[in-house]
Amino acid sequence: MTRPRASQSPDSTIVGVATGTPDGGVAIVRVSGPEARSIVEPIVETLPPPRTLARRRLRDSEGAAEDALVVWMPGPKSFTGEDVIELHVHAGARNVGRIVAALRERGARAAGPGEFTRRAFEHGRLSLEQAEGIAALIAARTSAAIDQARRLVAGELGREVEALRRAVGDLRAEIEANLDFPDDVADGDVSRWREELMQHEATARAWLRSFAAGQRARERARVVIAGPPNAGKSALFNALLGRSRAIVSPTPGTTRDYVEAELLIDGLEVVVVDTAGLRSATDDSIEHEGIGRSREQIxxxxxxxxxxxxxxxxxxxxxPEGLHVESKRDLGARRPDWLGVSAQTGEGLEELRAQIATRVRGDETAPWIGLARHRDRAFDAAAAMASAQGLLERAAPLELVAFELGVAERQLAEITGRDALGPVGEDVLGRIFSQFCIGK
Ligand SMILES: Nc1nc2c(ncn2[C@@H]2O[C@H](COP(=O)(O)OP(=O)(O)O)[C@@H](O)[C@H]2O)c(=O)[nH]1
Ligand SMILES: [Mg+2]
Structure with missing residues:
Protein backbone atom coordinates (compact mmCIF):
# COMPACT_ATOMS: atom_id res chain seq x y z
CA MET A 1 0.00 0.00 0.00
CA THR A 2 1.50 3.33 -1.02
CA ARG A 3 -0.78 5.48 1.06
CA PRO A 4 0.81 6.71 4.28
CA ARG A 5 -1.25 5.20 7.04
CA ALA A 6 -2.27 8.06 9.18
CA SER A 7 -3.95 6.65 12.27
CA GLN A 8 -1.89 6.28 15.40
CA SER A 9 -0.02 2.97 15.47
CA PRO A 10 -2.09 1.54 12.64
CA ASP A 11 -0.87 -2.00 13.10
CA SER A 12 -2.06 -2.22 16.65
CA THR A 13 -5.19 -4.11 17.60
CA ILE A 14 -7.86 -1.93 19.13
CA VAL A 15 -10.81 -2.60 21.41
CA GLY A 16 -13.94 -0.50 21.90
CA VAL A 17 -17.50 -0.85 23.09
CA ALA A 18 -19.66 -0.62 20.00
CA THR A 19 -23.04 -0.12 21.65
CA GLY A 20 -24.08 3.30 22.82
CA THR A 21 -27.29 3.09 24.82
CA PRO A 22 -26.78 2.88 28.57
CA ASP A 23 -30.13 1.14 29.08
CA GLY A 24 -29.53 -1.65 26.55
CA GLY A 25 -29.31 -5.22 27.78
CA VAL A 26 -26.41 -6.25 25.59
CA ALA A 27 -23.10 -4.55 24.92
CA ILE A 28 -20.92 -5.40 21.95
CA VAL A 29 -17.19 -5.25 22.54
CA ARG A 30 -15.36 -5.00 19.26
CA VAL A 31 -11.75 -5.94 18.64
CA SER A 32 -10.05 -5.11 15.34
CA GLY A 33 -6.52 -5.58 14.11
CA PRO A 34 -3.94 -8.19 13.19
CA GLU A 35 -3.76 -9.59 16.73
CA ALA A 36 -7.51 -9.85 17.22
CA ARG A 37 -7.50 -13.62 17.09
CA SER A 38 -4.49 -14.19 19.31
CA ILE A 39 -5.80 -11.70 21.86
CA VAL A 40 -9.36 -13.00 22.07
CA GLU A 41 -9.02 -16.73 21.50
CA PRO A 42 -7.36 -17.57 24.85
CA ILE A 43 -10.14 -15.94 26.85
CA VAL A 44 -12.97 -17.65 24.94
CA GLU A 45 -11.12 -20.98 24.52
CA THR A 46 -12.00 -21.50 20.85
CA LEU A 47 -13.30 -19.10 18.23
CA PRO A 48 -16.39 -20.21 16.35
CA PRO A 49 -16.09 -20.68 12.57
CA PRO A 50 -15.97 -17.34 10.67
CA ARG A 51 -19.17 -15.31 10.56
CA THR A 52 -21.02 -17.66 12.85
CA LEU A 53 -22.44 -16.49 16.12
CA ALA A 54 -21.72 -18.96 18.91
CA ARG A 55 -21.99 -19.02 22.67
CA ARG A 56 -18.77 -19.13 24.69
CA ARG A 57 -17.64 -18.87 28.31
CA LEU A 58 -15.45 -15.82 28.55
CA ARG A 59 -12.81 -15.14 31.26
CA ASP A 60 -12.74 -11.51 32.35
CA SER A 61 -9.86 -9.55 33.90
CA GLU A 62 -10.57 -11.09 37.30
CA GLY A 63 -10.62 -14.61 35.94
CA ALA A 64 -14.37 -14.92 36.43
CA ALA A 65 -16.58 -16.50 33.78
CA GLU A 66 -19.15 -14.55 31.78
CA ASP A 67 -21.52 -15.74 29.08
CA ALA A 68 -20.84 -14.25 25.65
CA LEU A 69 -21.91 -14.62 22.05
CA VAL A 70 -18.84 -14.46 19.86
CA VAL A 71 -18.55 -13.70 16.17
CA TRP A 72 -15.27 -13.81 14.29
CA MET A 73 -14.95 -11.91 11.01
CA PRO A 74 -11.58 -12.41 9.36
CA GLY A 75 -10.33 -9.52 7.24
CA PRO A 76 -10.51 -8.19 4.66
CA LYS A 77 -14.26 -8.87 4.47
CA SER A 78 -15.08 -7.12 7.71
CA PHE A 79 -16.25 -3.63 8.61
CA THR A 80 -12.72 -2.34 9.16
CA GLY A 81 -11.10 -4.60 6.56
CA GLU A 82 -9.04 -6.14 9.38
CA ASP A 83 -9.63 -9.22 11.51
CA VAL A 84 -12.58 -8.31 13.71
CA ILE A 85 -14.07 -10.16 16.66
CA GLU A 86 -17.22 -9.06 18.38
CA LEU A 87 -18.20 -10.18 21.84
CA HIS A 88 -21.86 -9.75 22.74
CA VAL A 89 -21.97 -9.59 26.50
CA HIS A 90 -24.31 -8.40 29.23
CA ALA A 91 -24.38 -4.63 29.34
CA GLY A 92 -23.44 -2.60 32.38
CA ALA A 93 -20.40 -0.39 32.62
CA ARG A 94 -18.62 -2.46 35.27
CA ASN A 95 -19.27 -5.80 33.64
CA VAL A 96 -18.13 -4.54 30.26
CA GLY A 97 -15.17 -2.79 31.89
CA ARG A 98 -13.81 -6.10 33.20
CA ILE A 99 -14.03 -7.66 29.76
CA VAL A 100 -12.35 -4.71 28.06
CA ALA A 101 -9.66 -4.81 30.76
CA ALA A 102 -8.99 -8.48 30.00
CA LEU A 103 -8.49 -7.63 26.32
CA ARG A 104 -6.22 -4.69 27.11
CA GLU A 105 -4.12 -6.84 29.43
CA ARG A 106 -3.60 -9.13 26.48
CA GLY A 107 -2.40 -6.27 24.25
CA ALA A 108 -5.39 -4.55 22.69
CA ARG A 109 -5.28 -0.77 22.79
CA ALA A 110 -8.36 1.32 23.60
CA ALA A 111 -9.80 2.68 20.35
CA GLY A 112 -9.99 6.44 19.85
CA PRO A 113 -13.08 8.25 18.52
CA GLY A 114 -14.08 6.96 15.09
CA GLU A 115 -11.05 4.72 14.87
CA PHE A 116 -12.94 1.66 13.61
CA THR A 117 -14.57 3.70 10.87
CA ARG A 118 -11.31 5.39 10.03
CA ARG A 119 -9.66 2.04 9.55
CA ALA A 120 -12.55 1.03 7.30
CA PHE A 121 -11.83 4.14 5.21
CA GLU A 122 -8.09 3.53 5.15
CA HIS A 123 -8.62 -0.05 4.01
CA GLY A 124 -10.90 1.09 1.21
CA ARG A 125 -14.03 -0.44 2.74
CA LEU A 126 -15.79 2.93 2.82
CA SER A 127 -15.29 6.24 1.08
CA LEU A 128 -14.97 9.36 3.15
CA GLU A 129 -18.48 10.68 2.62
CA GLN A 130 -19.87 7.24 3.52
CA ALA A 131 -17.91 7.36 6.78
CA GLU A 132 -19.35 10.81 7.44
CA GLY A 133 -22.78 9.38 6.66
CA ILE A 134 -22.33 6.89 9.51
CA ALA A 135 -21.59 9.73 11.93
CA ALA A 136 -24.59 11.65 10.58
CA LEU A 137 -26.81 8.58 10.97
CA ILE A 138 -25.82 8.19 14.60
CA ALA A 139 -26.40 11.89 15.22
CA ALA A 140 -29.70 12.04 13.27
CA ARG A 141 -32.56 13.61 15.19
CA THR A 142 -35.28 13.62 12.52
CA SER A 143 -36.48 10.89 10.21
CA ALA A 144 -35.50 13.03 7.22
CA ALA A 145 -31.97 13.15 8.62
CA ILE A 146 -31.98 9.36 9.00
CA ASP A 147 -33.16 8.82 5.42
CA GLN A 148 -30.55 11.18 4.02
CA ALA A 149 -27.72 9.75 6.11
CA ARG A 150 -28.61 6.23 4.97
CA ARG A 151 -28.36 7.34 1.36
CA LEU A 152 -24.96 8.84 2.10
CA VAL A 153 -23.81 5.57 3.72
CA ALA A 154 -25.14 3.64 0.72
CA GLY A 155 -22.76 5.64 -1.46
CA GLU A 156 -25.35 7.51 -3.57
CA LEU A 157 -23.61 10.87 -3.33
CA GLY A 158 -20.19 9.30 -3.79
CA ARG A 159 -21.24 7.65 -7.05
CA GLU A 160 -22.52 10.93 -8.50
CA VAL A 161 -19.44 12.81 -7.38
CA GLU A 162 -17.15 10.17 -8.87
CA ALA A 163 -19.01 10.27 -12.18
CA LEU A 164 -18.60 14.03 -12.39
CA ARG A 165 -14.97 13.88 -11.36
CA ARG A 166 -14.28 11.35 -14.10
CA ALA A 167 -16.09 13.46 -16.70
CA VAL A 168 -14.10 16.56 -15.74
CA GLY A 169 -10.92 14.49 -15.81
CA ASP A 170 -11.68 13.23 -19.32
CA LEU A 171 -12.25 16.76 -20.50
CA ARG A 172 -8.99 17.92 -18.94
CA ALA A 173 -7.12 15.08 -20.65
CA GLU A 174 -8.63 16.05 -23.99
CA ILE A 175 -7.64 19.69 -23.53
CA GLU A 176 -4.14 18.74 -22.39
CA ALA A 177 -3.70 16.65 -25.55
CA ASN A 178 -3.96 19.93 -27.47
CA LEU A 179 -1.43 21.88 -25.39
CA ASP A 180 1.43 21.44 -27.84
CA PHE A 181 -0.57 22.50 -30.88
CA PRO A 182 -2.96 25.17 -29.65
CA ASP A 183 -3.28 26.68 -33.13
CA ASP A 184 -4.77 23.46 -34.43
CA VAL A 185 -7.69 23.60 -32.01
CA ALA A 186 -10.92 23.98 -33.95
CA ASP A 187 -13.51 26.53 -32.88
CA GLY A 188 -15.99 23.67 -32.77
CA ASP A 189 -13.89 21.92 -30.11
CA VAL A 190 -13.72 25.02 -27.95
CA SER A 191 -17.46 25.54 -28.07
CA ARG A 192 -18.06 21.87 -27.31
CA TRP A 193 -15.72 22.10 -24.30
CA ARG A 194 -17.57 25.15 -23.07
CA GLU A 195 -20.89 23.38 -23.55
CA GLU A 196 -19.70 20.33 -21.60
CA LEU A 197 -18.27 22.46 -18.82
CA MET A 198 -21.48 24.38 -18.54
CA GLN A 199 -23.33 21.11 -18.02
CA HIS A 200 -20.83 19.87 -15.45
CA GLU A 201 -21.01 23.11 -13.55
CA ALA A 202 -24.81 22.90 -13.62
CA THR A 203 -24.60 19.40 -12.11
CA ALA A 204 -22.54 20.68 -9.19
CA ARG A 205 -24.83 23.71 -8.75
CA ALA A 206 -27.86 21.42 -8.69
CA TRP A 207 -26.23 19.49 -5.83
CA LEU A 208 -25.76 22.72 -3.94
CA ARG A 209 -29.46 23.49 -4.27
CA SER A 210 -30.50 20.05 -3.16
CA PHE A 211 -27.99 20.13 -0.30
CA ALA A 212 -29.75 23.27 0.91
CA ALA A 213 -33.14 21.57 0.58
CA GLY A 214 -31.75 18.55 2.40
CA GLN A 215 -30.59 20.70 5.24
CA ARG A 216 -34.01 22.33 5.51
CA ALA A 217 -35.63 18.89 5.61
CA ARG A 218 -33.23 17.68 8.30
CA GLU A 219 -33.61 20.65 10.53
CA ARG A 220 -37.37 20.84 11.09
CA ALA A 221 -38.59 23.97 9.38
CA ARG A 222 -40.48 26.48 11.48
CA VAL A 223 -43.95 27.18 10.14
CA VAL A 224 -45.32 30.27 11.87
CA ILE A 225 -49.03 31.07 12.02
CA ALA A 226 -49.45 34.84 12.12
CA GLY A 227 -52.21 37.37 11.54
CA PRO A 228 -54.47 39.82 13.33
CA PRO A 229 -56.02 38.97 16.72
CA ASN A 230 -59.08 36.70 16.56
CA ALA A 231 -58.17 35.44 13.08
CA GLY A 232 -58.47 31.87 14.38
CA LYS A 233 -54.72 31.23 14.57
CA SER A 234 -54.87 29.21 17.75
CA ALA A 235 -57.88 27.26 16.47
CA LEU A 236 -56.00 26.43 13.26
CA PHE A 237 -52.90 25.48 15.23
CA ASN A 238 -54.97 23.05 17.31
CA ALA A 239 -56.71 21.71 14.21
CA LEU A 240 -53.36 20.98 12.51
CA LEU A 241 -52.14 19.27 15.66
CA GLY A 242 -55.35 17.37 16.16
CA ARG A 243 -55.47 18.37 19.83
CA SER A 244 -56.14 21.38 22.03
CA ARG A 245 -52.73 22.80 22.69
CA ALA A 246 -53.31 26.55 22.45
CA ILE A 247 -56.13 28.50 24.09
CA VAL A 248 -58.88 29.50 21.67
CA SER A 249 -60.99 32.41 22.80
CA PRO A 250 -63.28 35.11 21.38
CA THR A 251 -61.34 37.68 23.46
CA PRO A 252 -58.77 39.31 21.16
CA GLY A 253 -55.24 39.21 22.53
CA THR A 254 -55.64 35.90 24.41
CA THR A 255 -52.44 34.38 23.00
CA ARG A 256 -49.66 36.42 24.63
CA ASP A 257 -46.61 34.34 23.87
CA TYR A 258 -45.88 31.96 21.07
CA VAL A 259 -46.63 28.26 21.46
CA GLU A 260 -44.87 25.66 19.35
CA ALA A 261 -45.35 21.98 18.64
CA GLU A 262 -43.80 19.39 16.37
CA LEU A 263 -45.91 18.09 13.55
CA LEU A 264 -45.45 15.51 10.82
CA ILE A 265 -46.79 16.72 7.49
CA ASP A 266 -46.45 14.36 4.54
CA GLY A 267 -43.49 12.68 6.21
CA LEU A 268 -41.88 16.05 6.80
CA GLU A 269 -41.17 17.06 10.39
CA VAL A 270 -41.93 20.70 11.02
CA VAL A 271 -42.35 22.89 14.06
CA VAL A 272 -45.64 24.78 13.94
CA VAL A 273 -45.74 28.01 15.91
CA ASP A 274 -48.87 29.83 17.09
CA THR A 275 -48.23 33.50 17.76
CA ALA A 276 -49.89 36.49 19.42
CA GLY A 277 -52.07 38.47 16.99
CA LEU A 278 -50.49 41.49 15.38
CA ARG A 279 -52.19 44.80 15.97
CA SER A 280 -50.75 48.25 16.49
CA ALA A 281 -53.09 49.77 19.07
CA THR A 282 -52.71 48.12 22.45
CA ASP A 283 -51.87 49.60 25.86
CA ASP A 284 -51.41 46.15 27.36
CA SER A 285 -47.66 45.84 27.91
CA ILE A 286 -47.75 42.03 28.02
CA GLU A 287 -49.60 41.93 24.73
CA HIS A 288 -47.11 44.45 23.37
CA GLU A 289 -44.25 42.14 24.36
CA GLY A 290 -46.11 39.22 22.74
CA ILE A 291 -46.38 41.15 19.48
CA GLY A 292 -42.62 41.72 19.54
CA ARG A 293 -42.13 37.98 19.87
CA SER A 294 -44.52 37.33 17.00
CA ARG A 295 -42.39 39.54 14.78
CA GLU A 296 -39.26 37.64 15.82
CA GLN A 297 -40.98 34.36 14.98
CA ILE A 298 -42.04 35.68 11.58
CA PRO A 320 -46.09 39.17 1.19
CA GLU A 321 -43.94 36.03 0.90
CA GLY A 322 -46.18 34.09 3.28
CA LEU A 323 -48.89 31.60 2.39
CA HIS A 324 -52.14 33.60 2.51
CA VAL A 325 -54.89 31.70 4.24
CA GLU A 326 -58.47 32.80 4.85
CA SER A 327 -59.82 31.25 8.04
CA LYS A 328 -63.39 30.65 9.17
CA ARG A 329 -64.49 29.79 5.64
CA ASP A 330 -67.59 28.27 7.20
CA LEU A 331 -68.71 31.90 7.69
CA GLY A 332 -68.20 32.91 4.06
CA ALA A 333 -65.44 33.79 1.61
CA ARG A 334 -64.11 37.32 1.25
CA ARG A 335 -60.70 36.63 -0.30
CA PRO A 336 -61.42 34.25 -3.18
CA ASP A 337 -57.80 33.83 -4.26
CA TRP A 338 -56.59 32.89 -0.78
CA LEU A 339 -56.47 29.32 0.45
CA GLY A 340 -59.69 28.89 2.48
CA VAL A 341 -59.77 26.82 5.67
CA SER A 342 -62.09 26.27 8.56
CA ALA A 343 -60.83 24.95 11.87
CA GLN A 344 -64.45 24.27 12.74
CA THR A 345 -65.43 22.07 9.79
CA GLY A 346 -61.95 20.91 8.72
CA GLU A 347 -62.48 22.38 5.25
CA GLY A 348 -59.22 23.10 3.39
CA LEU A 349 -56.94 21.53 6.01
CA GLU A 350 -55.70 18.78 3.72
CA GLU A 351 -54.90 21.30 1.00
CA LEU A 352 -53.14 23.45 3.59
CA ARG A 353 -50.99 20.52 4.72
CA ALA A 354 -50.08 19.74 1.13
CA GLN A 355 -49.11 23.35 0.45
CA ILE A 356 -47.03 23.56 3.61
CA ALA A 357 -45.13 20.43 2.60
CA THR A 358 -44.54 21.75 -0.93
CA ARG A 359 -43.42 25.16 0.23
CA VAL A 360 -41.06 23.80 2.89
CA ARG A 361 -39.57 21.11 0.68
CA GLY A 362 -39.19 23.42 -2.29
CA ASP A 363 -39.24 21.66 -5.64
CA GLU A 364 -36.75 19.12 -4.40
CA THR A 365 -38.34 15.70 -4.17
CA ALA A 366 -35.24 13.80 -3.05
CA PRO A 367 -33.00 16.18 -1.17
CA TRP A 368 -29.43 15.08 -0.59
CA ILE A 369 -27.60 15.10 2.59
CA GLY A 370 -24.80 17.51 1.94
CA LEU A 371 -22.69 18.08 5.00
CA ALA A 372 -20.92 21.41 5.23
CA ARG A 373 -17.70 19.89 3.96
CA HIS A 374 -19.35 18.41 0.86
CA ARG A 375 -21.06 21.71 0.16
CA ASP A 376 -17.81 23.66 0.36
CA ARG A 377 -15.99 21.27 -1.95
CA ALA A 378 -18.84 21.18 -4.49
CA PHE A 379 -19.00 24.97 -4.37
CA ASP A 380 -15.27 25.30 -5.06
CA ALA A 381 -15.48 22.74 -7.87
CA ALA A 382 -18.33 24.68 -9.49
CA ALA A 383 -16.35 27.92 -9.15
CA ALA A 384 -13.30 26.36 -10.82
CA MET A 385 -15.45 25.10 -13.69
CA ALA A 386 -16.99 28.56 -14.10
CA SER A 387 -13.57 30.10 -14.24
CA ALA A 388 -12.42 27.54 -16.84
CA GLN A 389 -15.40 28.52 -19.01
CA GLY A 390 -14.41 32.18 -18.69
CA LEU A 391 -10.86 31.34 -19.78
CA LEU A 392 -12.10 29.44 -22.83
CA GLU A 393 -14.35 32.34 -23.73
CA ARG A 394 -11.43 34.78 -23.61
CA ALA A 395 -9.26 32.36 -25.61
CA ALA A 396 -6.77 32.26 -22.72
CA PRO A 397 -3.92 29.70 -22.86
CA LEU A 398 -5.21 26.13 -22.58
CA GLU A 399 -2.76 25.44 -19.73
CA LEU A 400 -4.83 27.74 -17.55
CA VAL A 401 -8.04 25.98 -18.49
CA ALA A 402 -6.51 22.59 -17.72
CA PHE A 403 -5.25 23.93 -14.41
CA GLU A 404 -8.74 25.04 -13.35
CA LEU A 405 -10.17 21.67 -14.32
CA GLY A 406 -7.51 20.01 -12.18
CA VAL A 407 -8.65 22.17 -9.27
CA ALA A 408 -12.27 21.09 -9.84
CA GLU A 409 -11.23 17.42 -9.95
CA ARG A 410 -9.32 17.66 -6.70
CA GLN A 411 -12.21 19.39 -4.96
CA LEU A 412 -14.53 16.59 -6.05
CA ALA A 413 -12.03 13.92 -5.04
CA GLU A 414 -11.93 15.39 -1.56
CA ILE A 415 -15.61 14.63 -1.08
CA THR A 416 -15.12 10.89 -1.40
CA GLY A 417 -11.49 10.84 -0.27
CA ARG A 418 -10.95 8.20 -2.94
CA ASP A 419 -7.80 9.64 -4.41
CA ALA A 420 -5.30 7.43 -2.63
CA LEU A 421 -2.25 9.69 -2.59
CA GLY A 422 -4.08 12.86 -3.06
CA PRO A 423 -5.66 15.72 -1.42
CA VAL A 424 -7.18 14.46 1.80
CA GLY A 425 -4.62 15.30 4.41
CA GLU A 426 -4.30 14.33 8.04
CA ASP A 427 -5.89 17.62 9.10
CA VAL A 428 -9.10 16.81 7.23
CA LEU A 429 -9.20 13.18 8.34
CA GLY A 430 -8.38 14.08 11.93
CA ARG A 431 -11.20 16.61 12.02
CA ILE A 432 -13.74 14.21 10.51
CA PHE A 433 -13.00 11.18 12.64
CA SER A 434 -12.56 13.04 15.91
CA GLN A 435 -16.27 13.87 15.75
CA PHE A 436 -17.18 10.19 16.03
CA CYS A 437 -17.91 8.44 19.26
CA ILE A 438 -15.49 5.88 20.62
CA GLY A 439 -16.43 2.40 19.50
CA LYS A 440 -17.44 3.52 16.00
N1 LIG B 1 -66.83 29.91 12.75
C1 LIG B 1 -65.54 29.74 13.05
N2 LIG B 1 -65.02 30.32 14.12
C2 LIG B 1 -63.71 30.12 14.41
C3 LIG B 1 -62.89 29.32 13.56
N3 LIG B 1 -61.63 29.33 14.08
C4 LIG B 1 -61.67 30.08 15.20
N4 LIG B 1 -62.92 30.57 15.40
C5 LIG B 1 -63.34 31.42 16.52
O1 LIG B 1 -62.67 32.66 16.43
C6 LIG B 1 -62.32 33.13 17.73
C7 LIG B 1 -60.84 33.40 17.79
O2 LIG B 1 -60.14 32.18 17.63
P1 LIG B 1 -58.65 32.02 18.09
O3 LIG B 1 -58.16 30.74 17.51
O4 LIG B 1 -58.48 32.22 19.55
O5 LIG B 1 -57.99 33.24 17.31
P2 LIG B 1 -56.53 33.84 17.42
O6 LIG B 1 -56.63 35.06 18.23
O7 LIG B 1 -56.12 34.16 16.02
O8 LIG B 1 -55.65 32.81 18.03
C8 LIG B 1 -62.79 32.06 18.71
O9 LIG B 1 -64.03 32.44 19.25
C9 LIG B 1 -62.94 30.82 17.84
O10 LIG B 1 -63.93 29.95 18.33
C10 LIG B 1 -63.50 28.72 12.41
O11 LIG B 1 -62.87 28.01 11.61
N5 LIG B 1 -64.81 28.98 12.19
MG1 LIG C 1 -54.49 32.82 19.69
Missing amino acids: AGAELVLWLEPAEAAPTEAAV
Missing part, protein backbone atom coordinates in the same frame (compact mmCIF):
# COMPACT_ATOMS: atom_id res chain seq x y z
CA ALA A 299 -38.49 36.80 10.87
CA GLY A 300 -37.08 33.37 11.74
CA ALA A 301 -39.73 31.34 9.91
CA GLU A 302 -39.19 29.05 6.98
CA LEU A 303 -42.81 29.64 6.08
CA VAL A 304 -45.39 32.10 7.44
CA LEU A 305 -49.07 31.20 7.27
CA TRP A 306 -50.71 34.63 7.16
CA LEU A 307 -54.23 34.19 8.43
CA GLU A 308 -57.18 36.55 8.08
CA PRO A 309 -60.75 35.58 8.94
CA ALA A 310 -63.57 35.49 6.40
CA GLU A 311 -65.78 37.68 8.59
CA ALA A 312 -63.38 40.67 8.70
CA ALA A 313 -62.15 43.12 6.08
CA PRO A 314 -58.65 42.52 4.65
CA THR A 315 -55.74 44.16 6.48
CA GLU A 316 -52.70 45.80 4.99
CA ALA A 317 -50.31 43.82 7.12
CA ALA A 318 -50.14 40.52 5.20
CA VAL A 319 -46.62 39.09 4.97
